[in-house]
Amino acid sequence: QVQLVESGGGLVQAGGSLRLSCAASGRTFSSYAMGWFRQAPGKEREFVAAIRWSGSSTYYADSVKGRFTISRDNAKNTVYLQMNSLKPEDTAVYYCAADRSGSGSYYPMLYDYWGQGTQVTVSS
Secondary structure, three states, X not given: OOOEXXXXXXXXXXXXXXXXXXXXXXXXXXXXXXXXXXXXXXXXOEEEEEXXXXXXXXXXXXXXXXXXXXXXXXXXXXEEEEEOOOOHHXXXXXXXXXXXXXXXOOOHHHOOEEOOOEEEEEEO
């Protein structure tokens, strides 16, 4: 069992930056791929970024490519999402998720564990 706790959300003006963190419990974190998803009111949960268990590969949604960076520190059982050049359309609840296969995926149904989410609000 893995428990995930997100932090770092908040209110920021357009063009600003935030760094989200997701702390994981359990000794198997380093074998899991990790992903970030987001859900805006009235919309489906959508893929944002993912990173393989080793950190060797990362994946991004087109909407955040070049602005967001996913990274991980396996020694700290933590995955990060650095968000720069934020836009009002980035406003959503952001969730981190763990994939036991280690591969990472664009599809939320392939993730095994989820955090509770952290709110990110970008004002214009």
